Amino acid sequence: MTARAAVHxxxxxxxxxxxxxxxxxxxETQGIAxxxxxxxxxxxxxxxxxxxxxxxxxxxxxxxxxxxxxxxxPLDEGRERPDWIAFGVISAGVVLHMVIIGWAGFILASxxxxxxxxxxxxxxxxxxxxxxxxxxxxAVFLIFTQGLGLNxxxxxxxxxx
Amino acid sequence: METFSALLAGFAVALTxxxxxxxxxxxTLGTAIGVLPGVGPALTIALLLPATAKVDxxxxxxxxxxIYYGAMFGGSTTSILLNTPGESATIVTAMxxxxxxxxxxxxxxxxxxxxxxxxxxxxxxxxxxxxxxxxVDFALKFGPAEYFAVMVLAFTTVSAVLGASAARGLxxxxxxxxxxxxxxxxxxxxxxFTLGIPELLDGIDVVVVAVGLFAVGETLYIxxxxxxxxxxxEKMKGSIWMTxxxxxxxxxxxxxxxxxxxxxxxxxxxxxxxxTFLSYAIEKKLTKHPDExxxxxxxxxxxxxxxxxxxATGTLVPLLTLGLxxxxxxxxxxxxxxxxxLQPGPLLFETQPLLIWGLIASxxxxxxxLLILNLPLVGIWVKLLQIPRPLLYAGILIxxxxxxxxxxxxxxxxxxxxxxxxxxxxxxxxxxxxxxxxVGMILGPLAEQQFRRALAISQGDLTIFVRQPISATVxxxxxxxxxxxxxxxxLSARKARRTG
Numbered sequence: 012m013t014a015r016a017a018v019h020x021x022x023x024x025x026x027x028x029x030x031x032x033x034x035x036x037x038x039e040t041q042g043i044a045x046x047x048x049x050x051x052x053x054x055x056x057x058x059x060x061x062x063x064x065x066x067x068x069x070x071x072x073x074x075x076x077x078x079x080x081x082x083x084x085p086l087d088e089g090r091e092r093p094d095w096i097a098f099g100v101i102s103a104g105v106v107l108h109m110v111i112i113g114w115a116g117f118i119l120a121s122x123x124x125x126x127x128x129x130x131x132x133x134x135x136x137x138x139x140x141x142x143x144x145x146x147x148x149x150a151v152f153l154i155f156t157q158g159l160g161l162n163x164x165x166x167x168x169x170x171x172x
Numbered sequence: 173m174e175t176f177s178a179l180l181a182g183f184a185v186a187l188t189x190x191x192x193x194x195x196x197x198x199x200t201l202g203t204a205i206g207v208l209p210g211v212g213p214a215l216t217i218a219l220l221l222p223a224t225a226k227v228d229x230x231x232x233x234x235x236x237x238x239i240y241y242g243a244m245f246g247g248s249t250t251s252i253l254l255n256t257p258g259e260s261a262t263i264v265t266a267m268x269x270x271x272x273x274x275x276x277x278x279x280x281x282x283x284x285x286x287x288x289x290x291x292x293x294x295x296x297x298x299x300x301x302x303x304x305x306x307x308v309d310f311a312l313k314f315g316p317a318e319y320f321a322v323m324v325l326a327f328t329t330v331s332a333v334l335g336a337s338a339a340r341g342l343x344x345x346x347x348x349x350x351x352x353x354x355x356x357x358x359x360x361x362x363x364x365f366t367l368g369i370p371e372l373l374d375g376i377d378v379v380v381v382a383v384g385l386f387a388v389g390e391t392l393y394i395x396x397x398x399x400x401x402x403x404x405x406e407k408m409k410g411s412i413w414m415t416x417x418x419x420x421x422x423x424x425x426x427x428x429x430x431x432x433x434x435x436x437x438x439x440x441x442x443x444x445x446x447x448t449f450l451s452y453a454i455e456k457k458l459t460k461h462p463d464e465x466x467x468x469x470x471x472x473x474x475x476x477x478x479x480x481x482x483x484a485t486g487t488l489v490p491l492l493t494l495g496l497x498x499x500x501x502x503x504x505x506x507x508x509x510x511x512x513x514l515q516p517g518p519l520l521f522e523t524q525p526l527l528i529w530g531l532i533a534s535x536x537x538x539x540x541x542l543l544i545l546n547l548p549l550v551g552i553w554v555k556l557l558q559i560p561r562p563l564l565y566a567g568i569l570i571x572x573x574x575x576x577x578x579x580x581x582x583x584x585x586x587x588x589x590x591x592x593x594x595x596x597x598x599x600x601x602x603x604x605x606x607x608x609x610x611v612g613m614i615l616g617p618l619a620e621q622q623f624r625r626a627l628a629i630s631q632g633d634l635t636i637f638v639r640q641p642i643s644a645t646v647x648x649x650x651x652x653x654x655x656x657x658x659x660x661x662x663l664s665a666r667k668a669r670r671t672g
Contacts, residue, residue, distance in 0.1 A: 025602055029343055036350060036365070043357075043364055054357040054364060057620045061349045068343035075339065083336035084603050090397050097395040101569075105388065105593070108573055109586035117574075124573060125566040131395050132562035143563055147570060159223055161578050 019080045026073030033066030101131035116166020121148040175305050182529025186537060191231050195534045198235035199542050202242020207250050207553045209403075210390060210568055213243040214500040214610070218382035219575040221508055229512040230527045234534040236508055237488070240501050241293055241535070244444070244481045245542045248285040249553050252278060252473070253406045261444035261480040264452045268465070268472030270406065275468050279412035284422045284470055285477035286546040287414075292430040292478035293539040296485035299434055301532055304521070307493040311518040316625035317636050319494075321643035323619040325650045326496045329439075331608040332654055340604045348612025351376055358621060371584045378507045380576050381613060382500075384589045385606045387572035389596020391565045397601070405557055412550065422474040425455050429478030436479075437486020437498075444483040444499075448476035485535065492516050492528060495618070500607040503614045510614075 040058040075081050104127030112120040125144035126137065134140055155161040165171070185191060205211040217236050224232040247262040252269035265285060272281040314322075331341035354365045355375030366372040414422065429451045436447040455471040456462070465472060490496040495517040497503035509516050514524065521528055546553070576589040599606055630636035638644045 022602060025598065029347075032347075032350065036353075039365055043362055054360050054362050057623065058353055058364065061346055061353065061616075064346040065343070065350060068339055068346060071339045072343060081337065081340065081602070085336070090601065092400070093396050094399060095396065097399060098392055101392055101395055102590070105569065105573070105586075105590050109583050109590065112573075112577065112586070113583060117577075121570050121573070125570055128391070128395075128566035128569050129562035132399055132565055134560070134562035140562065140566070144566070147567060151570060151574065155574065155578070161223075162581060163574075163578070164581070 017077070017079060019076045022076035022081050023073060026069045026076050029069030029072065030066050031069075033062045033064070033069060036062030036065065097131040097133070101128050104128050104131065112164060114164075114166060116168060117163040118148045118152050118168060119166055121151070175301065178305075178525060178529045179301055179533060181526060182531075182533035183536075185230060185526050185530030186234065186533035190228075191234055191530065191534065192537070194231035194235045195238050195538050196541055198238020199242040199245075199538045200545060201235075202239040203246035203542065203545050203553060204556060205239070206243035206246020206248075207556045208559075208564065209250060209254070210394065210565060212386060212501070213240045214382055214504050215386040215572075216243075217501065217504045217508065218379050218386075219571055221379055221504070221511060222575065222578055224508070225511050229509075229514060230530050233505070233508065233527070233531050234538075236505050237531060237535060238538045240505065241481060241484045241538065242542055244293075244484050245286065245289050245546045246553060247480075248289065248473075248477050249282060249546070249550060250557065252281045252285065253408070253554060254403050254557060261448055261483070262477075263445065264448045264476040265473055265480075267452075268469050271466070271468030272470065272473065273406035273468075277468060277470075278406055278408050280414045280418050280470060281468075281473050282408075282550055283412055283414045283547060284418060284474045286543060286550070288422065288426040288429065288474045288478040289481040289546075290539050290543040291426050292433060292482040293485055293542070294536065295427075295430050296434045296437075296482040297532065297535045297539065300485055300489055300535075303438070303489055304493050304528075304532070307489060308518040308521045311494055314518070314642070315640070316622040316629065317640050317643045318646070320619060320622040320626055321637060321646035321650075322494060322496060323615055323622065325646050325653075326490070326498055326615065327608075327612065327619070328650045328654050330498055330611050331605070333657075336603065338654070338658075340602075341608055344599065344604050344606065345608035345612045348609035349616040351381060351609070352613040352616035358617060359624060371582065376588060376613075377576075377579055377585070378504065378610070378614060379579060380585055380588050381592055382504055382610060383572045383575050384592025385596035385599070385609065386500075387568050388589060388593025389600060389606075391569060392593060392597040393600040394565065396597070399561070403561070408551065408554060412547070418470055421459075421461070421470050424458075425451070425471045425475035426478040428454060429475040430482040432475075433479035433482030434486040437483035438489045444480040447479040447483050451475040451479040492531075493518060493521075497611055497615060500610045503607075503610040507614050 036058055040055050040062060043055050043058070045053045045055050072081065104124045107127070108120045108124040111123070122141070122144040125147065126140050129140040130137070152163060156163055186195065201216065202213065205213065205216045216239055220236070224235075244261065248265050248269065251262040251266035252273050254270075269281045269285065272278065327345055331345035332338040352375075354372055356362065356373060357364055363373060429447075432451050432454070433444065433447040437444070452472055452475060455469075455475040456465050459465065459469060459471050461469060461471075487498050487502050490498055491502045491506060493516075495506065495515055497506045506516060514520060514527075573586060573589065576585045577583075579585050596606060598604075626636055627634070637647060
């Protein structure tokens with residue numbers, strides 16, 4: 012086990028993010044018009060409470076982060092050697108799927124996503140992945156459009172199904 | 173007697189062919205996703221929500237409940253045969269169960285967990301049947317102030333009591349509450365936190381959040397940090413049946429596990445992890461074979477497995493009678509009720525008795541089906557474990573993106589899905605629990621409603637929450653569970669310093 016450093020940058024960043032989010036909510040709440048009805052509690056009070064709560068949690072966690080790190084974090088050895096390439100490849104799959112699904116259609120977008128995620132998990136068998144992807148994407152497409160009546164973009168297969 | 177006739181009427185609903193099929197599909201799917209690592213009941217039910225919006229609520233809810241407790245059965249199979257638990261509530265089973273499998277006793281380990289789950293599930297369903305009307309009678313006295321108080325208690329226990337750190341749990345809860353704020357205010361119709369984006373006027377869909385956290389976030393996390401070592405699948409060797417001594421050593425742990433699990437599910441302290449750990453500790457103390465613990469003792473499988481099943485059924489007590497979800501899956505089931513305009517709570521027992529009692533009755537039959545599915549047919553489920561990890565997670569993401577996109581055919585939901593996935597990744601990495609996000613997001617708007625109603629009745633007087641005896645008591649308990657443990661720790665630390 013490596014000794015935990017005094018200040019944890021990642022934990023501190025998340026804590027500051029929570030404080031920022033809380034402050035943002037408090038700031039935005041002021042833009043909500045308060046209905047001044049008779050003894051009526053309007054739409055502002057609850058957001059204020061939540062904003063304050065978030066900021067307080069961020070403050071406590073931030074203090075923990077600079078005083079020996081967050082409390083009771085389990086030690087996972089895997090966390091010391093992150094595989095950022097896997098992270099990048101899978102992220103690319105999800106983002107590309109979002110970008111192309113409108114015009115390339117559900118089937119092609121899903122095949123691309125499937126192959127990239129499998130690659131991200133270290134698969135060395137692109138042919139197996141591609142064949143599985145095609146079968147799964149077409150099957151899911153047919154079940155959901157024909158069977159459940161969902162409307163999914165067809166892309167170039169317009170008129171085929 | 174009234175309960176009995178209500179339950180009989182429920183059986184008339186649950187035993188119609190169509191509802192039997194729903195139940196069968198639910199428990200089968202539940203077992204399958206319980207077996208598969210990376211897919212849990214919360215994710216599965218969330219993905220099925222849009223597809224079931226137009227079907228009969230009774231049948232769909234019978235299926236969802238089946239997925240929930242079916243996953244507890246299936247999860248034990250993975251924990252025993254693989255060194256990674258299928259569900260978080262089966263971590264303890266993975267310890268002794270996997271060791272039993274390594275010694276060639278996979279069969280009895282699977283048998284004791286399936287039979288234990290069946291016994292626990294059935295006893296817990298009987299307890300649910302008996303308790304629900306009592307809680308409902310009590311809850312009919314609740315006004316908005318009381319409802320708000322029990323919701324605050326649920327928020328506190330779900331986020332601050334469970335898990336390693338109260339600060340991280342509460343941060344997660346407040347984040348969920350903040351997501352719940354987005355959209356039109358239910359009472360005045362004003363847009364809140366929509367940032368001028370029209371897609372946000374309806375709020376962020378619970379499907380996007382659940383799927384983002386549990387599918388996208390989890391996939392990114394596993395791929396980034398835990399994809400180096402391959403899983404080792406233990407072979408099913410020898411007889412599946414338990415010997416006489418196995419039975420003798422199992423039946424008391426089953427009953428003790430049930431007795432631990434059910435109350436833990438019932439009180440709004442959610443989660444099946446704590447009772448399984450407690451059950452393990454107790455069995456380790458009471459066993460006549462202490463030498464076997466740590467090498468694969470059957471008591472260490474039987475007790476925790478019964479506990480996690482009883483607790484899953486137990487969580488349905490606060491969910492059905494008070495509308496209080498105390499686990500991520502229960503929160504999604506609450507969202508399912510809402511999509512048909514139903515609000516679980518005492519009134520639902522009066523307005524929809526056939527739905528509620530049909531659902532409860534279906535759990536008796538569901539447990540029987542699960543016993544058959546998981547004991548003689550266990551070999552089929554083991555095959556699911558042979559799916560290579562890359563294909564499994566790629567498939568999960570196909571369904572995840574389909575679920576988010578299918579909501580309204582908008583790429584915007586896919587963007588939200590990825591962003592929530594990134595947040596889920598960070599939460600997993602930094603050990604922030606995700607269940608409070610879902611509970612906060614789904615229960616938050618209801619809590620705000622009750623809060624504002626209570627204050628409208630009291631004409632803006634905040635003391636209403638402490639002047640009503642029930643809500644004052646509940647809030648006092650909340651303060652106790654929130655501030656009690658740290659104060660007690662500090663006091664005992666001081667004491668230790670003085671004596672030491």
